[in-house]
Amino acid sequence: MISRLMGLDGLDLRKLGDWSDHALSTTAYTAEEIQQAMGEFGAFCxxxxxxxxxxxxxxxVSSLVQAADEADGVTEMQITKLVLGLxxxxxxxxxxxxGNALVFLLTEDRAAWARISTSRDEAGAATEQLLRTIPLGDRVALPGMLRRATEELEIGGVTIPAGAVVAADTFSANHDPAVHPETGEGEWPDLFAAVDVPTLTFxxxxHHCLGAWLARMELESGLHSLAARLPELRLAHPVEQIEWREGLLTRSPLTLPVTW
Known part of the structure; x- marks a missing residue:
């Protein structure tokens, strides 16, 4: 979808995936490998x-270039970095x-998989809860979104000095019982319950994600279409045998063998 929006239909998707992995690497690749891959990616952009x-x-991309050319002070490098980031x-x-949503739905909530197949509205409701409850990042490599304090402040009785880097744990915030009391400790949420308060997923x-609504649409459409096409989809191996992508800021299945 992002390739179509940006007019990259001829791009090798495996190359795109490789560049993305290097861009988000923590320990998966060496510094030299990351530098080389980002050099190639930057040159492409x-x-x-x-x-x-x-x-x-x-x-x-054409729209971004046109907008930048109509503005003052936007450099070629800034446009390039924006394109790369998008x-x-x-x-x-x-x-x-x-990938993470499929692992959950095919192991923990088979009833939800059947319900998602019935309509886009049901898939949309489940998408909101899945986005709130399933972490995107590898919480070992990245315990939270890294931010720098622009001024001194106090949180929970702890003084954060100006200039300090903090990790904001949005996953814990999205499970705060004071905000989301409908889910007890150790319980899975009702995937079709309305999310009545804003979450920090995006x-x-x-720092709010530019593509939040696009991501919602893709997940809703993808989950509904797949569940409607393959209602009996299930994992081909026990969940303990799933091979995971590691050493990146994000965490998801490397492979997900299924049958139906």
Whole structure:
């Protein structure tokens, strides 16, 4: 989907996945491997920006280039970094969330899988709860979203000095019983219960995800279509045998053998 929006239909998706993995690596690759991959990725995005300026089309990259050219002070490097970030974020996070959601639905909540197949509305309701309750990141590699305090503040009786880097644990916040009392400790939520308060899955304020509604639409459509097409879908092996992608900021199945 992100490739179509950005006019990248001819891009090798395996190459895109490899670049994304390097961009989000913590220990999966060496510093030299990351530098090389990001050099290739950056060069691709830079050439893409130049090409769309020369031959604009009806795609997101062309729109970004046009908007940047109409503004003052936007450099070629800034446009390139924005394009790179959108490609990674638009591919990696949706793929990760879809994989994790399937693991949950095919093991913990088979009844929900059947209900999701009935309509897009049901899939949409479940998508909101899945986004709230299933972590996107590897909580060992990344205990929270890293932020820098712009001024001194106090949280829970602890003073955070200005300039300090903190890890904001949005996963714990999304399970705060004072905000989400409907889920008891150790219990799975009702996937079709309305999420009546904002969650922090997509961040907040100036850090709110640009693609939040696109991600929701992709997950809702993907889960409903798959459940409707393959209602008897199930894991081919016990969940304990799932091979996971490790050493990245995100965590999801490396492979997910299924049958139906």
């Amino acid at each position: 830079f050439d893409l920006v130049l090409e769309r300026r020369k031959n604009p089309g009806d795609d997101l 490609v990674v974020a638009g591919h990696e996070t949706t793929m990760t969330t879809l 961040g907040a304020g100036p």
